Amino acid sequence: xxxxxxxxxxxxxxxxxxxxxxxxxxxxxxxxxxxxxxxxxxxxxxxxxxxxxxxxxxxxxxxxxxxxxxxxxxxxxxxxxxxxxxxxxxxxxxxxxxxxxxxxxxxxxxxxxxxxxxxxxxxxxxxxxxxxxxxxxxxxxxxxxxxxxxxxxxxxxxxxxxxxxxxxxxxxxxxxxxxxxxxxxxxxxxxxxxxxxxxxxxxxxxxxxxxxxxxxxxxxxxxxxxxxxx
Numbered sequence: 001x002x003x004x005x006x007x008x009x010x011x012x013x014x015x016x017x018x019x020x021x022x023x024x025x026x027x028x029x030x031x032x033x034x035x036x037x038x039x040x041x042x043x044x045x046x047x048x049x050x051x052x053x054x055x056x057x058x059x060x061x062x063x064x065x066x067x068x069x070x071x072x073x074x075x076x077x078x079x080x081x082x083x084x085x086x087x088x089x090x091x092x093x094x095x096x097x098x099x100x101x102x103x104x105x106x107x108x109x110x111x112x113x114x115x116x117x118x119x120x121x122x123x124x125x126x127x128x129x130x131x132x133x134x135x136x137x138x139x140x141x142x143x144x145x146x147x148x149x150x151x152x153x154x155x156x157x158x159x160x161x162x163x164x165x166x167x168x169x170x171x172x173x174x175x176x177x178x179x180x181x182x183x184x185x186x187x188x189x190x191x192x193x194x195x196x197x198x199x200x201x202x203x204x205x206x207x208x209x210x211x212x213x214x215x216x217x218x219x220x221x222x223x224x225x226x227x228x229x230x
Contacts, residue, residue, distance in 0.1 A: 017198060021222055035218070077095045078116040
């Protein structure tokens with residue numbers, strides 16, 4: 001094992017990697033243990049006792065974080081011309097249809113969320129090969145295929161995120177920034193965890209949540225004592 005750097009030693013002295021902490025304590029620790037010079041993201045990783053290969057155990061959904069993610073989310077709205085102004089007024093960064101479909105076919109994906117309307121999904125669906133692997137494909141279940149594009153844009157800008165269990169049964173989501181107050185990180189994390197509990201598949205037996213880890217970019221993973229949340 002390589003020698004620890006000065007920062008790694010300092011972090012190691014602040015918490016026990018094997019010990020589970022209450023969410024409020026972990027929210028403070030994740031700030032203390034961040035050593036980056038930039039404002040790191042704070043992420044939550046929740047391992048669920050589900051088998052994503054089974055359709056009835058696929059966990060996915062959306063949650064509106066009370067304090068947002070702290071990120072400047074870039075939104076593209078693909079819509080007919082009559083929806084352009086509505087999307088722009090709501091704060092969309094890019095609005096259009098054919099010109100953006102062409103750009104995306106050429107490999108352009110410099111956005112965080114894409115919102116569209118049902119009537120243009122025929123054109124958007126053809127972009128699945130580009131957007132799918134990047135997690136950008138609009139989906140009615142996440143609220144990104146809708147006639148109310150203004151509300152969808154407003155929700156995303158305010159901190160609405162969508163999540164989906166990966167092939168290992170883990171949900172990964174950003175719940176803030178290191179610059180957030182610890183209480184805001186805690187409240188955002190609680191909102192996501194509460195949403196996951198509500199989405200527990202009927203076919204999932206036994207302990208649904210196996211582990212919860214809170215971490216910052218390039219920072220250590222801090223174990224959460226799930227029993228303290230119940």
